[in-house]
Amino acid sequence: MNIDAIKNGIVIDHITAGLGMKLYDLLELESLDCSVAIIKNVSSPKLGRKDIIKIDADIPINLNVIGYVDPGATVNRIRDGFTIEKKKLELPEKLVNVLFCKNPRCITSTEQELKHVFKLTDRKNRIYRCLYCETKAN
Amino acid sequence: MKHLIDILDFSVEELQELIDTANDIIDHPKAYSERCKGKKLATLFFEPSTRTRLSFEAAMYDLGGNVIGFSEAQSSSAAKGESVADTAKVISCYADIIAMRHPKEGAPLVAAMNASIPVINAGDGGHNHPTQTLADLLTIYREKGRLSNMTVGFCGDLKFGRTVHSLINALSRYEGIKVVLISPEELKLPSYVKKDILKEHDIPYVQTSDLESIMSGLDVLYMTRVQRERFFNEEDYLRLKDSYILTPDKLNNAKTDLSILHPLPRVNEISVEIDSDPRACYFKQVLYGKYMRMALILKLLKEAGNCEY
Ligand SMILES: [Zn+2]
Numbered sequence: 001m002n003i004d005a006i007k008n009g010i011v012i013d014h015i016t017a018g019l020g021m022k023l024y025d026l027l028e029l030e031s032l033d034c035s036v037a038i039i040k041n042v043s044s045p046k047l048g049r050k051d052i053i054k055i056d057a058d059i060p061i062n063l064n065v066i067g068y069v070d071p072g073a074t075v076n077r078i079r080d081g082f083t084i085e086k087k088k089l090e091l092p093e094k095l096v097n098v099l100f101c102k103n104p105r106c107i108t109s110t111e112q113e114l115k116h117v118f119k120l121t122d123r124k125n126r127i128y129r130c131l132y133c134e135t136k137a138n
Numbered sequence: 139m140k141h142l143i144d145i146l147d148f149s150v151e152e153l154q155e156l157i158d159t160a161n162d163i164i165d166h167p168k169a170y171s172e173r174c175k176g177k178k179l180a181t182l183f184f185e186p187s188t189r190t191r192l193s194f195e196a197a198m199y200d201l202g203g204n205v206i207g208f209s210e211a212q213s214s215s216a217a218k219g220e221s222v223a224d225t226a227k228v229i230s231c232y233a234d235i236i237a238m239r240h241p242k243e244g245a246p247l248v249a250a251m252n253a254s255i256p257v258i259n260a261g262d263g264g265h266n267h268p269t270q271t272l273a274d275l276l277t278i279y280r281e282k283g284r285l286s287n288m289t290v291g292f293c294g295d296l297k298f299g300r301t302v303h304s305l306i307n308a309l310s311r312y313e314g315i316k317v318v319l320i321s322p323e324e325l326k327l328p329s330y331v332k333k334d335i336l337k338e339h340d341i342p343y344v345q346t347s348d349l350e351s352i353m354s355g356l357d358v359l360y361m362t363r364v365q366r367e368r369f370f371n372e373e374d375y376l377r378l379k380d381s382y383i384l385t386p387d388k389l390n391n392a393k394t395d396l397s398i399l400h401p402l403p404r405v406n407e408i409s410v411e412i413d414s415d416p417r418a419c420y421f422k423q424v425l426y427g428k429y430m431r432m433a434l435i436l437k438l439l440k441e442a443g444n445c446e447y
Contacts, residue, residue: 105263107242111221114248132244133265136330 009034010061011076011083012053017041019070020051026065026098029055064092068128093120099128099137106133140441141250141257142434145268145308152437153308156272157279159433160426167200173436174203177444180233181207182225182249183260184216184240189403190260190269193424194237197431206233226253234444235435238262256438264300264368270401271304272434273427277419278358280426281397287314289355293382294320294362294407296327301401302362303331310339317343318352322381324374325364349382354391359384361400361407361420385409392417399423 015023020038029036034057044050055061058077066073067089075087095118101108108114108130117131128137141147148156163170179198181191186209195205208214215225222240226249229236236253238246239260246259246266261267279285290309292302296319306327309315317336319327326345336343346352353359361384369375383406384398400408400420412418 103243105241105243105265107222107240107244107248107262110242111223111248113221114223130244132247133263134243 006054006056006078007081009057009078010055013074015051015073016070017049017051023069063087065098067092068095091120101130101135103133103135140438142268143247143250143259144266145271145304150311156433157276160276160429163429163432172202174201177203178233179205180229180236182238183209184211186210187239193428194431197428201432222248223252230254256442267300269431270301271308272430273423274305276426276430277399277423286312288357289316290358291318291356292360293349295325295364296321297325298368299362306335310335310341315341317341319345320349322378350388356396358397363405363407383407386411
């Protein structure tokens with residue numbers, strides 16, 4: 001299958017197979033006017049199978065979301081057909097409106113306009129806790 | 139802006155500073171009686187807690203300050219649907235410092251993020267109650283002369299008892315602390331508290347359901363009440379509420395300098411006969427709570443640049 005190489009834009013490569021759609025949703029790519037391609041189950045020598053997202057515009061991307069969902073992915077900025085930047089991903093210290101607190105006693109359960117903020121409390125074990133009630137994300 | 143939302147918001151040094159101030163207030167109350175003249179404390183109690191509210195109010199009056207506020211959500215603008223963030227912004231225009239009690243976990247943090255004056259968490263649901271921990275720490279310090287090198291027993295509801303989690307958290311930063319956890323099977327300390335606090339800080343601990351067998355080794359015994367509101371069914375509550383009742387005969391093997399603490403109110407877990415025992419500290423603890431709140435108000439106002447001392 002062929003998808004044209006993009007000239008100016010962003011390629012999120014080496015996405016763990018199956019996580020492409022999730023990233024598409026969390027990055028809110030459906031709200032973009034430019035072309036966006038999700039390529040699923042591409043054969044990859046490194047991963048066996050992988051997903052790729054190509055965005056045909058150089059837009060700001062929330063790297064924290066990708067770092068949290070799939071830290072092994074790579075993000076490349078393309079200009080005039082050349083990769084001009086490879087972004088490094090790591091687990092973000094803070095996630096805003098990516099995870100949602102399910103604790104019914106949390107203040108976020110009654111105040112709808114509050115942002116759901118999770119903080120990384122244990123990098124080794126990838127544990128995030130709600131900023132407000134400290135409930136662990138699962 | 140410095141706030142007190144979680145006991146760990148203060149370093150060990152800052153806690154000692156509060157303890158030193160509280161001790162100085164106890165020795166020289168007159169010297170503090172006008173320190174907050176012209177200042178206003180807003181007590182925003184979205185759920186009733188008369189005991190905690192009166193302690194804050196007494197603390198502010200003893201500093202020569204004034205108090206405004208409300209004691210339940212029905213009489214506040216929250217009843218009209220105002221957000222905690224807006225309430226915090228509005229109250230910041232009237233008062234110099236806020237003490238907030240709220241049934242929802244994290245509400246005082248939301249207030250702190252939006253207020254332009256210091257916010258004190260006066261209890262957020264089953265989550266944190268740091269000023270109770272301040273009272274506990276001053277009580278232990280005054281009774282023992284130290285906060286390190288001792289064996290502290292926690293007895294009763296260790297599962298839902300936020301004062302227990304918070305005090306364990308605070309003590310975990312001192313040297314030579316050993317912990318004994320006494321509870322029925324259903325009310326054991328949650329495993330995340332054991333893992334995140336006790337194991338993380340290499341604090342030796344034992345778990346038992348038998349209070350008398352470990353009594354002789356304790357320097358401090360922290361009793362708690364089994365709270366009805368934490369249970370979904372009445373049967374479980376009734377079955378567990380009388381698990382531990384401290385009576386004089388159970389103190390036969392206890393150290394002569396044991397300190398018995400309880401965050402109060404008690405139901406029946408400490409027999410009234412113990413009240414006259416010199417080892418009973420729970421009423422002193424109430425008084426110390428007021429002194430620590432005075433020290434806390436002074437510290438936060440000073441850090442906000444709103445008080446000379
Ligand atoms: Zn929460």
